[in-house]
Amino acid sequence: MIVESVELKDYRNxxxxxMNFNEHVNIIYGDNAQGKTNILESxxxxxxxxxxRGSKDRxxxxxxxxxxxxxxxxxxxxxxxxxxxxxxxNKTKLLNFLELLILFSFLRKxxxx
Numbered sequence: 001m002i003v004e005s006v007e008l009k010d011y012r013n014x015x016x017x018x019m020n021f022n023e024h025v026n027i028i029y030g031d032n033a034q035g036k037t038n039i040l041e042s043x044x045x046x047x048x049x050x051x052x053r054g055s056k057d058r059x060x061x062x063x064x065x066x067x068x069x070x071x072x073x074x075x076x077x078x079x080x081x082x083x084x085x086x087x088x089x090n091k092t093k094l095l096n097f098l099e100l101l102i103l104f105s106f107l108r109k110x111x112x113x
Contacts (some may be wrong), residue, residue, distance in 0.1 A: 002078075003043055007071040011087075012038040012064040023075075046072040046083040057087040066090070 008017040014037045028036045044052050051060065061068040072083040 002075040004073040004075055005071075006039065006042055006046075006073075007069075008039075008063040009069040011042055011068045011070060012060060012062060014038065015062065041059055042070045043072060046070055046085055049085075058089045060087055061089040 002023045003021050004023075005018070005020045007019075007094060008014045011017070013033075017039070019039065030036055030100075041051055041053065047094075055069075066089050068087040070083075070085040070087075072085075074081050074083070
């Protein structure tokens with residue numbers, strides 16, 4: 001799987017971020033507490049539907065905002081996929097059986113290592 005781009009809106013310390021990636025090697029660098037791990041977390045979140053930090057959605061939404069958005073564009077086996085995730089501060093995730101089947105089917109397509 002190749003991550004082509006990620007767009008963040010009101011995600012942790014980012015008011016807005018639109019980042020494109022090279023298909024080979026990408027280096028994300030900066031001072032401490034500038035959001036490098038937040039970028040990686042957002043990609044992981046779109047791939048697994050949960051944070052590697054164990055954070056709740058309300059902790060991920062930027063301070064003072066009610067919701068956050070992640071848009072991830074990936075390429076896998078020549079097919080382009082767009083994952084659009086909306087996180088709300090005061091709402092829990094509820095998935096019914098059909099949504100779970102669709103989610104598991106999709107996650108099988110974009111397995112990350």
